[in-house]
Amino acid sequence: MAAHPASRLFTVKIAVIGGSGLYNLEGLEFVAEVNPDTPWGKASDAITIAKTASGLHIAFLARHGRGHYLTPSEVPARANIAALKSLGVEAIIAYSAVGSLREELKPRDFVLPSQIIDRTKGIRPSTFFEDGLVAHAMFADPFSAVLEQVIWEQRGVIEGGDFHRAKTLICMEGPQFSTRAESHMYRSFGADLINMSVLPEAKLAREAEIAYQMICMSTDYDCWKEHEVAVTVEAVVANLKANSNNAQRLLAAILPGLERVVESGEVHEGLKGSMRFACMTAPEKRSVEAVNKLEFLLPGYYTV
Numbered sequence: 432m433a434a435h436p437a438s439r440l441f442t443v444k445i446a447v448i449g450g451s452g453l454y455n456l457e458g459l460e461f462v463a464e465v466n467p468d469t470p471w472g473k474a475s476d477a478i479t480i481a482k483t484a485s486g487l488h489i490a491f492l493a494r495h496g497r498g499h500y501l502t503p504s505e506v507p508a509r510a511n512i513a514a515l516k517s518l519g520v521e522a523i524i525a526y527s528a529v530g531s532l533r534e535e536l537k538p539r540d541f542v543l544p545s546q547i548i549d550r551t552k553g554i555r556p557s558t559f560f561e562d563g564l565v566a567h568a569m570f571a572d573p574f575s576a577v578l579e580q581v582i583w584e585q586r587g588v589i590e591g592g593d594f595h596r597a598k599t600l601i602c603m604e605g606p607q608f609s610t611r612a613e614s615h616m617y618r619s620f621g622a623d624l625i626n627m628s629v630l631p632e633a634k635l636a637r638e639a640e641i642a643y644q645m646i647c648m649s650t651d652y653d654c655w656k657e658h659e660v661a662v663t664v665e666a667v668v669a670n671l672k673a674n675s676n677n678a679q680r681l682l683a684a685i686l687p688g689l690e691r692v693v694e695s696g697e698v699h700e701g702l703k704g705s706m707r708f709a710c711m712t713a714p715e716k717r718s719v720e721a722v723n724k725l726e727f728l729l730p731g732y733y734t735v
């Protein structure tokens with residue numbers, strides 16, 4: 432079983448996962464870099480630990496690695512979540528560049544999704560529970576309402592774009608963008624936004640009992656608009672550059688609120704202990720290897 436080497440050095444309760452165009456945290460004091468081994472391998476990149484002016488430690492992980500060398504399908508999401516958990520992380524703020532499927536969600540707007548539709552293709556490992564240990568996490572509300580409210584209260588800091596909440600995000604496999612027919616179909620499903628990253632990240636955070644909220648930064652209108660050019664990486668990158676200043680400003684604004692809900696324990700509501708009771712496997716039928724692996728994530732939950 433892999434140990435928790437980093438957690439002995441630091442306890443970091445808040446983590447930020449940076450997506451496309453967001454590979455570092457700015458304006459915070461660098462403390463250390465850690466790269467823990469987990470039973471699911473190594474994270475996308477080394478995790479930076481930084482300190483705020485008030486002394487709060489924050490972990491930062493670049494989802495695709497710094498330099499963007501992992502496709503959405505290759506992101507080692509289980510190792511990412513397990514590595515953050517091993518540092519003591521209880522709340523994750525995950526940034527993502529997304530396409531907009533609605534006229535009113537303009538490029539450069541920020542959006543807090545409340546729901547997810549899964550259009551990944553089953554090629555991404557999406558659970559910690561397998562090989563002789565079965566558990567079913569609740570996922571009806573995939574994001575943390577507590578984190579969402581903390582972020583929403585700071586919506587005024589965004590410049591040059593609007594802020595929206597309670598939207599549905601569809602997650603596609605990629606790496607190619609959608610066809611026009613698919614884009615129309617996703618709109619007909621009721622989806623408002625599209626990316627390639629929220630799954631399995633959000634599911635794994637739930638299994639790890641970590642509160643999770645994604646902040647979507649709209650970069651394009653995908654390809655559903657007739658007579659308009661379809662999304663290109665060039666267009667996405669141009670808007671990402673504009674979004675990244677807002678992303679850093681928003682993070683600075685939400686840190687005190689994040690600290691408050693983490694320190695008060697509010698962020699754990701409905702999460703802490705939930706996976707203990709989600710397990711279906713009879714104690715005598717649990718695979719020892721699977722139980723040992725899960726000790727890294729949820730110590731003491733499944734040992735007999």
Ligand SMILES: CSC[C@H]1O[C@H](OP(=O)(O)O)[C@H](O)[C@@H]1O
Pocket residue numbers: 449450451452494495503526527528529605626627628629664667
């Ligand atoms: C660069 S366009 C497609 C790419 O951007 C998003 O990445 P992330 O969510 O990590 O910001 C999207 O999910 C795709 O992976």
Ligand SMILES: Nc1ncnc2[nH]cnc12
Pocket residue numbers: 528529530531603608609625626627650651652653654662667
């Ligand atoms: N149109 C789009 N489709 C999927 N992921 C995206 N990320 C940014 N724009 C996107």
